[in-house]
Amino acid sequence: MNPKEAGPTVVVEEIQRRHKDIWALRGVSLHISAGEIFGLLGPNGAGKTTLVRILATLLRPDSGRARVAGWDVVANAARVRAATGLAGQHSTVDGMLTGFENLCLIARLRGMDRRAARRTADELLDRFGLTDAGGRLVKTYSGGMRRRLDLAGSLVGSPPLIILDEPTTGLDPKSRLDTWDAVGELAAGGTTVLLTTQYLEEADRLADRITVIDHGEVVAAGTSDELKAAAGSRLAIVVGEDHQLPTAVRAAVSAGGNSPTVDRRDRRVETVVTDGQSALARALSVLQDEGVDALEVGLGRATLDDVFLGLTARPRPAVTR
Ligand SMILES: Nc1ncnc2c1ncn2[C@@H]1O[C@H](COP(=O)(O)OP(=O)(O)OP(=O)(O)O)[C@@H](O)[C@H]1O
Numbered sequence: 280m281n282p283k284e285a286g287p288t289v290v291v292e293e294i295q296r297r298h299k300d301i302w303a304l305r306g307v308s309l310h311i312s313a314g315e316i317f318g319l320l321g322p323n324g325a326g327k328t329t330l331v332r333i334l335a336t337l338l339r340p341d342s343g344r345a346r347v348a349g350w351d352v353v354a355n356a357a358r359v360r361a362a363t364g365l366a367g368q369h370s371t372v373d374g375m376l377t378g379f380e381n382l383c384l385i386a387r388l389r390g391m392d393r394r395a396a397r398r399t400a401d402e403l404l405d406r407f408g409l410t411d412a413g414g415r416l417v418k419t420y421s422g423g424m425r426r427r428l429d430l431a432g433s434l435v436g437s438p439p440l441i442i443l444d445e446p447t448t449g450l451d452p453k454s455r456l457d458t459w460d461a462v463g464e465l466a467a468g469g470t471t472v473l474l475t476t477q478y479l480e481e482a483d484r485l486a487d488r489i490t491v492i493d494h495g496e497v498v499a500a501g502t503s504d505e506l507k508a509a510a511g512s513r514l515a516i517v518v519g520e521d522h523q524l525p526t527a528v529r530a531a532v533s534a535g536g537n538s539p540t541v542d543r544r545d546r547r548v549e550t551v552v553t554d555g556q557s558a559l560a561r562a563l564s565v566l567q568d569e570g571v572d573a574l575e576v577g578l579g580r581a582t583l584d585d586v587f588l589g590l591t592a593r594p595r596p597a598v599t600r
């Protein structure tokens with residue numbers, strides 16, 4: 280098959296990458312389908328940026344393979360770059376140029392002639408609400424404006440794959456919502472989006488599928504609903520009196536919940552349990568045995584926070600040679 284006809288899919292196979300004595304990635308595999316928004320979720324140091332840099336051909340893997348739109352990221356780096364727009368975690372726009380000049384520069388580097396570059400720059404400034412600021416040096420921009428300009432820069436030339444490394448970190452709520460809308464629009468237009476984030480809400484809201492990585496390894500993969508279902512259920516017990524709280528905690532623990540959270544003000548104990556219904560029955564029986572009439576005992580769906588915390592709280596494995 281001609282790689283160009285393979286579509287802007289991403290295939291990552293057993294990628295390993297070490298930085299000195301730290302495994303940044305230790306055998307990560309994933310597959311992103313054409314037109315999908317794919318969320319790569321992980322805490323600080325999980326290896327997200329390392330994978331992004333490998334896919335953007337800025338860093339070579341030590342072993343394993345990755346292909347973008349059918350092209351190998353090492354052997355066909357130029358093809359991969361042509362098919363990919365990148366908005367890195369840290370702003371790469373030049374503070375000593377204006378927003379307009381930055382976008383023109385990117386467009387020229389992507390092979391556009393002067394007129395097409397200027398037109399593209401104007402369109403993108405408009406699309407990201409930067410028209411008024413377009414003539415100003417970027418060093419005078421706020422952090423949010425820089426992020427928007429980065430995002431605009433990744434769209435120059437309409438590449439079929441956009442990689443966004445923590446696109447909303449540091450943005451205010453309004454700019455975050457605007458960015459989410461922009462990403463949604465891109466995907467609706469057929470662009471494949473790889474998005475890294477530490478924000479569960481963001482992955483939940485945007486991503487068709489999510490892969491959670493921690494310490495350079497995939498710890499879970501699936502849709503947001505699948506991940507939540509796998510995390511179990513959330514058991515909540517609310518009591519009316521302070522002295523009943525210890526019983527509520529015992530009930531939660533006997534339901535199988537590890538380290539329940541206790542909200543003393545609301546007298547609310549919550550925990551994640553694996554077998555929802557029988558866990559509920561066990562909790563109720565403890566409450567009954569100890570003579571506590573709870574105000575509320577309920578079972579709800581696990582949140583993506585539960586998934587994340589349940590999966591990413593392990594120590595980092597050491598490098599063994
Ligand atoms: N150039 C480097 N030299 C040494 N160690 C590095 C280098 N780049 C990354 N690392 C280490 O590799 C691991 C993965 O880093 P990476 O930047 O990929 O994580 P991340 O998931 O992007 O984290 P964050 O959410 O903080 O951006 C970390 O332990 C980091 O300290």
Ligand SMILES: [Mg+2]
Nearest residue numbers: 327328329368
């Ligand atoms: Mg990072």
